[in-house]
Amino acid sequence: MSSLQFHFLLIIPDFNWICLVSIKDPSLCDQRLRINLSLTFVRKPAILNGRMEDKAYLLALSSSGFSPRQLLELLQVFGSAEQVWQASLKDFARVPHFSKKMGEKFCDFRKNYPLEQSWERFKRSGLNLITLHEDEYPELLKTISDPPVALFYQGKLTTPCLRALAIVGSRTGTPRGKLLAKKLASSLAESGFTIISGLARGIDMAAHLGALEGGGQTWAVLGSGIDRIYPPENENLARRIALEGLIISEFPPGTPPAPWNFPQRNRIISGLSLGVIVVEAKEKSGALITARFALEQGREVFAIPGDPTSELSRGTNALIQDGAKLVQEIGDVLAEFPYLPCPKKTSPSLESLEEKILETLKTKGKIMEQLMKEVNLPIQQVAGTLLMLETKGLVSRLPGNLFVRT
DSSP, X not given: OOOSOEEEEEEOTTSSEEEEEEESOXXXXXXXXXXXXXXXXXXXXXXXXXXXXXXXXXXXXXXXXXXXXXXHHHHHHHSSHHHHHHOXXXXXXXXXXXXXXXHHHHHHHHHHOOHHHHHHHHHHTTOEEEETTSTTSOHHHHTSSSOOSEEEEEEOOOSOOOSEEEEEEOTTOOHHHHHHHHHHHHHHHHTTOEEEEOOOTTHHXXXXXXXXXXXXXXXXXXXXXXXXXXXXXXXXXXXXXXXXXXXXXXXXXXXXXXXXXXXXXXXXXXXXXXXXXXXXXXXXXXXXXXHHHHHXXXXXXXXXXXXXXXXXXXXXXXXXXXXXXXXXXXXXXXXXXXXXXXXXXXXXXXXXXXHHHHXXXXXXXXXXXXXXXXXXXXXXHXXXXXXXXXXXXXXXXXXXXXXXXX
16 A cells, blocks of 8 residues: 655664654655654663663563553653662652552562563573664664564574565465465565564465575564464474574563464564565454554555455455555565665575485485485484474475475
């Protein structure tokens, strides 16, 4: 959906403020500076410098039940996560829109929360935590009205991702819908886009797989802690994404996949993306919630049309009626981003033993004993390498312990 809103993030290093500039209608701009724009200034809380001791308090606050907006407001009022954590009921009384009951509830939580033990356990978990104004925090996500002040992640988060598109849709997608999502994700990945989705059954899963098959990156945004993969049958896919892309969540480790977490999660899927592509959706679905967030955030919205008699096409067809960009091929998406250069594609690297086993499986599948004999290595080494190849999606294990190339 072509939007008349343009957003620019202005960060002034010497000042403790962020400015989001929103031009509502660029056609109103002229040389006399009659510009219809809005400026939103947000104070940058001291917590967001990413110090380890601050992160311990932020881990605790992320578990306290505060909403993203409440946590942002508390950090703006008190200046740091440590000061929020140590605030008294009297201190909370000066926070706008913060009731006495909320303060009492937090104080009860704080009394029973094992701060030091939880932080030590988190450090041993192998998971990662990044705060809003660390350099690696995704730049696009910073521009939404309620960005997570902390993100928990597993995988590769080395540079901000500015070339990303979300593909979302029904958990009960049809074979046609899943095939379309997979092919579109693969083509976009080959064109250099990171594919964002939610690791759900159906369309989300197809989008992640397509991105990986296209040799690109994919990010999975969870509605649970990243140690609580949902649905559980996608655990192997999640491991592969963590190796080649990113698993990410604003919910702390241990958070179960409660139904109310997913709408909140959806704003991150759209916030990480330049646009959202909806593939099959009912009239009331999580995918349409993501599309609505995309519109509010000034992102593009795309939809793949479907059979008007199908329940799974009603949501996407309605989006198109409301002005979403109709997608029939990848060119319909790329046409909206002519300013983006096309990066060179790089192939994933393989260890020498991985290459050797793949070459051995080139013509036909083989059982473990055959592979051990052909590469002349012990079972522990061959089994470990096969597991890694399975995780990367390059090898599949069939009944009878038969291994084949995918």
